[in-house]
Amino acid sequence: MKSITIDGSKRESVGKKATKALRNAGEVPCVLYGGDKPVHFSAPELAFSNLVYTPDAHTVVIALGNDKFDAVLQDIQFHPVTDKILHIDFYQLFEDKPIMMEIPVHIIGTSKGVLNGGVLRRNNRKLRVKALPKYLPDYLEADITPLKIGGKLYVTDLPQENFKIMHTENTVVCQVKRARAAIMTEIDEEEELEEGAEAATAEGAEGTAEATEATSSES
Template identity: 30%
Template sequence: MPQKTLTLNATTRTETGKKAANLRLIGLIPAVIYGHGLETKILTLVELELEKTLQQISESDLVDLVIDNEKPIKVLFHDISRDPLTNKFVHIDFYQVRMDEKIKTEIALNFMGESGAVKDLGAVLIKTLDSIEIECLPGDLISHLDVDLNALNQLGTIIRAKDLKIPATLTLLTDPETPIALAEEPKKEEILTAAPSPKELVPAEVAEAEAEKENATEEIKK
């Protein structure tokens, strides 16, 4: 089901390079908006408003971007760049969509339910993807797709991309045979045995001869 569209405000900017980087010191985030056949614009966002918006939606949801209090523009978050140490926003890329033109994007996977193979048979649950690629009209976008782990009820069972319940308005672009999740059989622990002593490695005849030598030595000592 398509999600409710939220509004995010932005202002045009002229600062670039180091001047744009200084905007972050006063709680503003540099951004850019572009789209198919559209003019690229550089923008500024209020950091707190941006954070609040992202807490309410997924990156695949449409947003009404209001630039300089003008008419809202339908956009997607195309790239969200954060500082790897502080996790603070560095830069935002928006992609302006046309509602009559299909787009390709990633849809997040929401894993739900419980695998019977994991619960009852000791299987190891392995998730291989956290999103899939789809194509659709912007108005048909959804925030996520559910993956029902209850289907993994036997050792070795696999949920593939083709097994997902994808709405007819979405076209799957990820290879249908791609594994999404699987119940892998646990690896058996190897039982280690003690290494044989050197005597155990020699032929029986040699062992008997060595035993006779030891007995003879004992007799001499007596």
């Protein structure tokens, strides 16, 4: 998995006043968990743009002077009005300890159902995966080529090498649903067929009545 380096500085004070001063200076207060003790640090808000504002998954190298920590983003808080980053929690990675992480799903192929007028619905754009850090995938591939209208792709259909997808077997990744236009077309066709059948029945009934009437007249 690709990694992003965040250059930051350790925080000596973690009080409200110090935190407010950091934010006013364009810094984001952060905490790194998972080690012997939490590590408090800060970094410029722009340093997190490639980590936060992207659909891709990344691990992080947190560089604090001579100390470097491998980590993943665990939680993030935004301002409810301005959407500025208020706080970020990271979780430290260790080579011998599995980690769970949300991994994006990439769709590949062209569905037969979509080609026939169906609509692709993506039920889960990300899936939670458990693996050792070195085996964390950049993304999961979902091949929709075989999907017909009404078909579903489950997590069990995705390749899982050196990692485990932490969802139940019946979790749907994506599916091809029948488009409303296709449904309406079928309804119209059925109505036309019904009307045609009714007309044919009526014509047959009229013909039978005429034949009966003609036979009666001859008698």
